[in-house]
Amino acid sequence: MDNFIFCSPTEFVFGRDTESQVGALAARHGAGKVLIVYGGGSAVRSGLIGRVEDSLRGAGLQWVTLSGVKPNPTDDKVYEGVALAVREAVTFILAVGGGSVIDTAKAIALGAVYPGDFWDFYSGKEQPMAALPVGVVLTIPAAGSEGSGNSVITRVATHQKLGARYPALLRPRFAVMNPELTFTLPWEQTAYGIVDMLCHIFERYFSPTVGTQLVDAYSEAIMRDVLDQALTLRMQPDSYDARADVMWASTLAHNGLCGVGKVEDWATHKLEHEVSALYDVPHGAGLACLAPAWMEVASRRNPDKIWRFAINVMSVDPTGHTTDEVIAEGIAMLRDFYHDLGLSTSLTELIGTKPDIDALVDSLKKNFGETLGSYVALSPADWREIYNLAL
Amino acid sequence: MDNFIFCSPTEFVFGRDTESQVGALAARHGAGKVLIVYGGGSAVRSGLIGRVEDSLRGAGLQWVTLSGVKPNPTDDKVYEGVALAVREAVTFILAVGGGSVIDTAKAIALGAVYPGDFWDFYSGKEQPMAALPVGVVLTIPAAGSEGSGNSVITRVATHQKLGARYPALLRPRFAVMNPELTFTLPWEQTAYGIVDMLCHIFERYFSPTVGTQLVDAYSEAIMRDVLDQALTLRMQPDSYDARADVMWASTLAHNGLCGVGKVEDWATHKLEHEVSALYDVPHGAGLACLAPAWMEVASRRNPDKIWRFAINVMSVDPTGHTTDEVIAEGIAMLRDFYHDLGLSTSLTELIGTKPDIDALVDSLKKNFGETLGSYVALSPADWREIYNLAL
Numbered sequence: 001m002d003n004f005i006f007c008s009p010t011e012f013v014f015g016r017d018t019e020s021q022v023g024a025l026a027a028r029h030g031a032g033k034v035l036i037v038y039g040g041g042s043a044v045r046s047g048l049i050g051r052v053e054d055s056l057r058g059a060g061l062q063w064v065t066l067s068g069v070k071p072n073p074t075d076d077k078v079y080e081g082v083a084l085a086v087r088e089a090v091t092f093i094l095a096v097g098g099g100s101v102i103d104t105a106k107a108i109a110l111g112a113v114y115p116g117d118f119w120d121f122y123s124g125k126e127q128p129m130a131a132l133p134v135g136v137v138l139t140i141p142a143a144g145s146e147g148s149g150n151s152v153i154t155r156v157a158t159h160q161k162l163g164a165r166y167p168a169l170l171r172p173r174f175a176v177m178n179p180e181l182t183f184t185l186p187w188e189q190t191a192y193g194i195v196d197m198l199c200h201i202f203e204r205y206f207s208p209t210v211g212t213q214l215v216d217a218y219s220e221a222i223m224r225d226v227l228d229q230a231l232t233l234r235m236q237p238d239s240y241d242a243r244a245d246v247m248w249a250s251t252l253a254h255n256g257l258c259g260v261g262k263v264e265d266w267a268t269h270k271l272e273h274e275v276s277a278l279y280d281v282p283h284g285a286g287l288a289c290l291a292p293a294w295m296e297v298a299s300r301r302n303p304d305k306i307w308r309f310a311i312n313v314m315s316v317d318p319t320g321h322t323t324d325e326v327i328a329e330g331i332a333m334l335r336d337f338y339h340d341l342g343l344s345t346s347l348t349e350l351i352g353t354k355p356d357i358d359a360l361v362d363s364l365k366k367n368f369g370e371t372l373g374s375y376v377a378l379s380p381a382d383w384r385e386i387y388n389l390a391l
Numbered sequence: 392m393d394n395f396i397f398c399s400p401t402e403f404v405f406g407r408d409t410e411s412q413v414g415a416l417a418a419r420h421g422a423g424k425v426l427i428v429y430g431g432g433s434a435v436r437s438g439l440i441g442r443v444e445d446s447l448r449g450a451g452l453q454w455v456t457l458s459g460v461k462p463n464p465t466d467d468k469v470y471e472g473v474a475l476a477v478r479e480a481v482t483f484i485l486a487v488g489g490g491s492v493i494d495t496a497k498a499i500a501l502g503a504v505y506p507g508d509f510w511d512f513y514s515g516k517e518q519p520m521a522a523l524p525v526g527v528v529l530t531i532p533a534a535g536s537e538g539s540g541n542s543v544i545t546r547v548a549t550h551q552k553l554g555a556r557y558p559a560l561l562r563p564r565f566a567v568m569n570p571e572l573t574f575t576l577p578w579e580q581t582a583y584g585i586v587d588m589l590c591h592i593f594e595r596y597f598s599p600t601v602g603t604q605l606v607d608a609y610s611e612a613i614m615r616d617v618l619d620q621a622l623t624l625r626m627q628p629d630s631y632d633a634r635a636d637v638m639w640a641s642t643l644a645h646n647g648l649c650g651v652g653k654v655e656d657w658a659t660h661k662l663e664h665e666v667s668a669l670y671d672v673p674h675g676a677g678l679a680c681l682a683p684a685w686m687e688v689a690s691r692r693n694p695d696k697i698w699r700f701a702i703n704v705m706s707v708d709p710t711g712h713t714t715d716e717v718i719a720e721g722i723a724m725l726r727d728f729y730h731d732l733g734l735s736t737s738l739t740e741l742i743g744t745k746p747d748i749d750a751l752v753d754s755l756k757k758n759f760g761e762t763l764g765s766y767v768a769l770s771p772a773d774w775r776e777i778y779n780l781a782l
């Protein structure tokens with residue numbers, strides 16, 4: 001096990017009706033004037049935004065709103081939010097939504113107290129010194145952004161989808177998590193979220209670091225539970241306990257707990273971000289195509305953890321089977337699981353046309369150089385093969 | 392699953408040589424003058440206190456020291472520390488040790504900024520409004536106090552061993568955790584620690600709350616790993632990875648992660664605290680006698696989770712066996728595990744004489760009234776039976 005620092009200071013307020021506490025929470029975390037950031041009209045129509053506003057009013061807070069954040073959030077909405085935050089002198093950013101809304105809120109929090117361009121912190125040109133505090137009312141369990149110090153934004157002009165990671169500044173002060181808010185999610189959003197949270201654990205579980213028995217064991221337990229509860233939700237979308245497990249798993253998958261003491265990988269996420277940036281497909285949908293393809297390529301050079309995954313997570317019985325057979329069966333079962341969720345594992349089917357692999361590979365080179373990942377170091381030829389296996 | 396709040400803001404700095412960072416950490420958390428609290432001479436002889444002082448010096452901090460904290464820490468040492476902290480105007484308490492040292496440091500942190508008697512916060516007479524910040528260099532993984540907001544102190548005059556729980560004030564700001572510091576622990580301290588951390592998970596796992604599949608799954612994974620690594624350490628006390636797993640498990644067992652969404656139990660701990668308070672036996676040694684006895688009594692009225700524990704944690708094969716047989720086998724295997732660690736599961740053997748059960752039961756009544764626990768509500772007759780089964 002490697003040395004590590006683990007710190008998850010976000011106050012997770014979890015359960016039924018917890019959104020009624022958001023005003024008191026924001027006030028306790030120093031909010032004066034709040035910028036509420038959200039996505040589409042469903043948050044208004046469901047009454048959630050109204051309940052949040054009631055709670056802020058009850059706590060004596062003022063607020064302004066920014067709506068219209070879209071999946072694969074873009075820099076134009078961030079610039080709009082930064083301008084609004086500066087003009088209105090807001091002191092707290094409240095994200096009401098899923099990963100795209102939270103990531104946009106974090107970018108605004110950085111940009112609102114920086115005289116330059118917030119994108120400097122995503123391109124790596126500058127390191128931020130400050131950010132406004134961020135709070136969250138989570139409506140889509142998926143990205144884990146409610147407990148992470150990360151944010152991913154797409155720059156429209158250049159089709160660049162890049163992440164920023166500043167835990168000390170960007171971890172939300174609190175995250176209100178009511179599983180009931182997710183009962184009425186369109187099924188595909190639930191499914192994409194499940195794919196994403198599983199992949200957040202994959203990227204840490206598939207690590208070159210040895211001596212990680214404890215973190216591997218609880219990571220496997222979380223993955224098994226998500227697989228199981230996902231199938232429950234396919235039949236019973238209003239199962240509170242299944243919704244609660246999936247929501248809490250989305251946080252544990254990305255608050256650092258599953259990555260302690262390990263070198264992480266993140267190649268699959270980077271391969272996918274190129275696809276989403278170029279074709280604007282949902283991140284989870286892209287991951288469902290790419291994660292099994294990554295496993296096929298990675299397992300040839302480093303089979304151990306993928307073999308363990310097949311046995312301990314996908315429940316493949318290894319008796320009488322070679323390592324290769326066990327791995328192939330595990331990957332096939334993962335693809336079957338995605339199909340059971342109603343998802344495609346073909347990029348061509350997802351995008352509606354064969355993707356431009358040359359363009360994806362060129363963009364990856366521009367953003368990350370010549371290698372991706374740590375479990376195995378993947379070359380551009382490997383990226384190309386993974387994209388081809390995912391066609 | 393019940394509603395919950397989870398917040399674990401402690402910065403865990405984990406791994407080799409991390410004690411060299413303690414000065415920088417204390418300075419970053421606002422320390423000016425530090426009170427170092429520790430136990431016996433081994434921390435000095437090993438050079439640890441010297442390295443900690445070097446690190447504080449390097450960060451430009453001043454300090455005073457308080458040594459001599461004993462297992463089952465007592466109020467007299469707290470009073471000594473409070474007087475010293477006030478006299479020296481310290482602004483930060485640094486615990487270098489295990490649970491007894493950390494719990495003493497927390498009590499001093501409360502008492503140093505309170506004009507009355509710190510015991511008011513343990514007896515429940517008053518609620519604290521403030522405390523000095525506390526940091527930790529952990530040397531014995533066991534109590535989980537490095538990540539918890541709890542402290543347990545014994546009042547010598549009355550033989551009362553009572554806990555205080557004030558997470559917002561008492562959670563350490565940081566905990567430096569170097570598994571190498573535990574290589575040379577006397578074996579029984581390692582063993583007691585393993586018993587204690589397992590029991591911290593038991594007290595949450597054995598809950599009346601239903602719909603807790605995810606938290607149960609990762610709790611079981613942590614327990615299985617501790618059982619496994621404990622046996623590794625019995626043979627190889629300097630296995631870094633096993634020491635690291637046990638150390639990290641001690642934190643996860645008690646930072647709240649394993650209790651989210653559940654009513655907790657804590658009857659076994661309360662039954663044991665009476666024994667330690669009256670006979671001054673190590674807490675972990677008492678728990679090894681009482682936890683299996685608690686399971687015997689509790690399983691008669693509520694078998695479900697103890698049956699699951701037998702199968703999922705103790706790896707009992709249920710095929711062809713009744714529920715009662717599975718439970719009995721699971722409890723027998725737990726006692727065997729404690730014996731494999733070299734521990735007794737008999738209170739009479741531990742204390743050297745048959746304990747005064749009437750006195751234990753009377754003291755429990757005085758401290759807690761007529762019932763203990765939530766998985767099953769235990770009456771004084773039940774406590775008596777548990778003590779008798781543990782003789």
